[in-house]
Amino acid sequence: MSNSDKSGEGASKWRDKYLDALDQQEAAERAYQEELQILQRALVRVSVAADGQQRDLDAALELLRSSIRNNEKSRFHSALKALDAALLQFDDARDEMSTSLRAAMQSLIVPLLAREPARPLKKSLRELAQEVTRQGELLRSYPELLARLAGLQAEVLAVEEVPQSEKGGFLSRLMGSHQTSAAEGGESTPVHPSSDQPRERLSSGKSDRALFELNPNASLRDSETVSENMRNIINDLLQSVEAQALEPARVSALQQRLRSGITNADLIPMLEEVRDLVMAAYMAATRTFAAYLNEVNLELADIYGVLDAAVLHSGDLQSASDTMQADVLAEFERLQSQASEATDLTQLKNQVQSRLGSIRAALNAYRQRTSAAAPVTEQLSALAHRLKTMESEARKNREVLEEQRKKALQDSLTGLPNREAYNERIALEAQRFRRYGNPLVLAVCDLDYFKKINDTLGHQAGDRVLRVLSSAINKRLREVDFFGRYGGEEFVVIMPETTPEQAYTVLDKIRAAIFKTDFSYKDMPVELSVSIGIAEFRADDSAEQVFERADKALYEAKAAGRNQCRLADG
Ligand SMILES: Nc1nc2c(ncn2[C@@H]2O[C@H](COP(=O)(O)OP(=O)(O)OP(=O)(O)O)[C@@H](O)[C@H]2O)c(=O)[nH]1
Structure with missing residues (x-):
């Protein structure tokens, strides 16, 4: 091959390479332009969404949008700088706002706590205060926190307004009465924190908490309708009750309420009712099956x-x-x-x-x-x-x-009888008391500063404390006494044939023994003590009334410094 042939071939190779490089360059340019357009569109959309938060920020965002729309590169850079400064300012303002909102919420909660509301209400208020501290930085959490505060405030104030005789038993308010009033059972009566039914007020206070337990991301707007999934679950439960032909009128009223759509505010009272019905259906089915086995x-x-x-x-x-x-x-x-x-x-x-x-x-x-x-x-x-x-x-x-x-009747953590078992037993003992009139005492025990144990040593330590405490109390009571876990760190003792003074002597010994117990968790000594409220049954008392008196005495024992027993006032 001659030299001129060789150089012609070399030139054509270089030209091909150059054309390829040019094609690649154009493709990269096109891709870049497309990405730039996407970015600009996204920036415009984000800036529109962020509008209306603050005047300076709005102006900076408008500057940014117009520089993008008119494709003015130099204005785009200065708009970005202005936006940066406005955002910093906005951040500071937001921090200030959340700090002052947090302080405002706490200053609303403190006077409510100072009114010494009933223990469950006090618990809810304390939990709310903790949540405000925890979540208070997030402005979006305020609507829910405020709704909870409004509900609790209404409860505290309304409880003070309602005369004692109209309050109903603590137990029935806490557990939900088995009989619903016409207003409660009404088809689409929404249960609102501001309602003046004591039970409903309490339930709706709990509703919020329970909803968050079901789904921590749940939005708690009372007016929001409940998801279809949740409605289906409730419906399934109702159908299982329906199959037992138990309380058909109550079941069909609930089904109708469900069909007409329920809101978050209705949810917990409805779940409480369904729970009662399911429990009753289960017990009825158990009884029927036991009778059948007997026949066989x-x-x-x-x-x-x-x-x-x-x-x-x-x-x-x-x-x-x-x-x-x-x-x-x-x-x-x-x-x-x-x-x-x-x-x-x-x-x-x-x-x-x-x-x-x-x-x-x-x-x-x-x-x-x-x-x-x-x-x-x-x-x-x-x-x-x-x-x-x-x-x-x-x-x-x-x-x-x-x-x-x-x-069904046993608490899985401690192995003690649970609240359902307590309900059965107290009904039986109350009936015996009415028939024979022998002395009967009910005591409510509550572990002191249990939250601190959970917070410092963890829930596992808390669970162990509950087990140790249960067996320590259980082994010191008589066979005929009933000892059960009422819920959380609260226990109940039913003492038949016992006067309040005798009960006091026994329970105070138990209290002292618990205080002396050397309990440690992972080599860390933990001081344990309980407060106990004691009340006797009096003629015409319902179990709920006695529970309420014992609970009030317990509250007094707590207020007087804890680690003590207190007899309910005559
Ligand atoms: N580990 C554990 N903790 C529980 C259980 N049930 C309830 N608790 C916790 O018990 C604590 C009760 O706290 P509070 O009602 O504030 O009562 P406390 O700290 O004992 O204060 P006082 O009763 O006023 O002495 C809460 O932190 C609950 O989370 C349980 O089964 N296991």
Whole structure:
């Protein structure tokens, strides 16, 4: 190849390379322009969304938008600088605002706490104060925090206005009454914090908390409708109650309320009602099943009686079988001895044939004697087999049922009877008290400063404290006393045949013993103490009224410094 050919080839290679590079450059340019446009559009949208927060910020955002719209590069840079400064200012202003909002919220909560509201209300207020400290930096959390504060404030103030006689029992307010009033049951009556029904006020205060427990990201606007998912779950629960044909009117009223759409404000009172219905349905189903098992047991006992008699009457079958076995064995023995004595094969063959004939005859005789009775015997043995299976199934069912019942009435953390078990027992004891008038005492115990234990050592330590405390109290009470976990760090003691003074002596000893207990968690000593409120049953008292008095005495014990017992006022 000549030199000029070589240089022509080299030039064309370089041209191709140059054209390729040019194509790549153009493609990169196009991509860059597209990305730039996307960024500009996004910037404009964000700036529109951020409008209206603050005047300086709005002006900086408008400057930025117009520089983008008119494609003015130099203005774009100065607009970015102005925006930066406005944002810093805005941040400071927002911090200031959240600090002053936080202070304002706390200054609203403190006077409410100073009014010494009932313990559950006090708890809710304290929790709210903590949440304000925790979440107070987020301006968007204020609508929810304010709604909670408004609800609690209404409760505190309204409780003070409602005369004692109209308040209803603490228990019924806390647990939710089993009977709903016409207003409560009304189709679309929204349950609002400002409602003047004491139970509803309390429930709605709890609603907010419970909602957050269900979904920490939940928005708590009372007027928001509840999600379809949640409505379906409630509906499923109602259907399971409906299947038990229990309180059909109440169930269909709830279903109708659900269909017409419920808001967050309605949710918790409704869930409380559904919970009561489901519990009642479960208990009713348990009772029905237990009654059925009882009937099966009685029937089994009857059938066994009949079988026993049949076995007695089948004595002749047994003797037929014995005769047949004896005949067959005798024939075999004869066969054996003849076989050993036989001198030739033909003789042996004849002897075997004759003996086999005898065995066949014995078997035939047995078959004839038993053939008449055979169907009855087979039926009896099939029946016995079926009965055995039924009996073992019934026993298993009984065990499962017993297990379920135990679980439903037991607190899983401490193994103590739970609030449902307390409800059953207190109703029984109150009935006995009304009939016989023997002294009956109810005490409410509450661990002191439990929150501090949880906060400093963690929930696991708290749980261990609850278990230790439960067994420490339980082992010091009599068999006839009832000791259960009412909820959280609160326990209840029912002491039948006991005067308040006797109860005081026993419980104060227990209190002192707990205070002396050396408890430590991971080598850290933890001081434990309890406060106890004690109240006796008086004529015409309901269990709720006595609970309320005991709880009030407990509150006084707490206020007087904790680690003490207090008798409710006469
Ligand atoms: N570890 C644990 N903590 C629980 C349980 N149930 C409730 N608690 C906590 O118990 C604490 C109760 O706190 P508070 O009502 O403020 O009562 P306290 O700190 O004992 O204060 P006083 O009763 O006034 O002496 C809360 O922090 C609850 O979270 C539980 O099952 N396990």
